[in-house]
Amino acid sequence: MHRLSVFRRAHQRPTHKDPIAQNIHDHYQQLINIHHRLTIIWTPSHVGIPGNELADKAAKSASKDLTETSNITTQKDLQALLTSKIQERWQQEWDRNSSKLHDIHPSVKPLKFTISDRRTTVIMRRLRIGHTRYTHGYLMASSAPPLCEHCNTVLTVKHILMDCSFHSANRELHGLQGNLSADLTKPDFSVNIVNFLDSLSIAHCI
Known part of the structure; x- marks a missing residue:
């Protein structure tokens, strides 16, 4: 709220939470209640007043490194x-x-990702982390990383959802975009991904 409007409404109870306005109102009412006569005068800024111009210049010079905090009042x-x-x-x-x-998910802002189906929620979270039982179960078994039976390359979430050429037609059939950020951060795509994994008979292994 503009400070001039705060003074203009000093006799009214502020409807907002500006502590400056509330403080002015409370002090105003306290003085009125003990029969003081008050005249509130709004002093204009530095415009056209030499002394105020100098004071404003000095204030700006002192706060030039505090521009981000200069507007903090509450x-x-x-x-x-x-x-x-x-x-x-x-x-x-x-x-x-x-x-x-x-x-x-390159942004730290939280994903607005709400799925009522617990099975789908678990699968999508594991895929986003990049660690699933299907691709990383070998760590618990102390064995070698699994290889894609079609490409003979290390099996990863990225390989399954993007890179494996053997499944390219199937991915297209289920509407996957071939982009992990797009496919795994949109709730609408979660059903498509789970259906794709079901078609490979590996959804239960995720």
């Missing part, structure tokens, strides 16, 4: 700035990550 403002800075730093750290999950 706790809500501070929380918004902190949240923004934390997400910005988190994103920078995440962008240095070379994990399978980063390739699928």
Whole structure:
């Protein structure tokens, strides 16, 4: 809220949560209740007033490195700035990550991914992480990584959903786009992916 409007409404109970407006209103009412006569005068900014021009120039010079915090007047403002800075730093750290999950979901913003079917939810989460029983069960068995029987290459989620040429027609039949980020982050595609895995008889192994 503009500070001038705060003064204009000092005699009214503020309907918003601006602590400055509430503080002005409370002090105004306290003085009125003990029969003080008040005149609230709005002092214009530095425009056209030499002394104020100099004061404004000095204030800007002192706060030139604090531009991001210059508009903070409430706790809500501070929380918004902190949240923004934390997400910005988190994103920078995440962008240095070379994990399978980063390739699928490069943003730290949460996925709006709601599926009522538990089986589908579990399968999609494991595929996004890039670790499934089908592709990484060998770690528990202390054996060699499984190979694709058609390509003789290491079996991974990416290979199954994107790279294996033997399944290219089947992927197209089930509407997969051949892009992990697109296929695994859109709830509408979850049914297509599970149906594709069912057609390979491996969904139960994920």
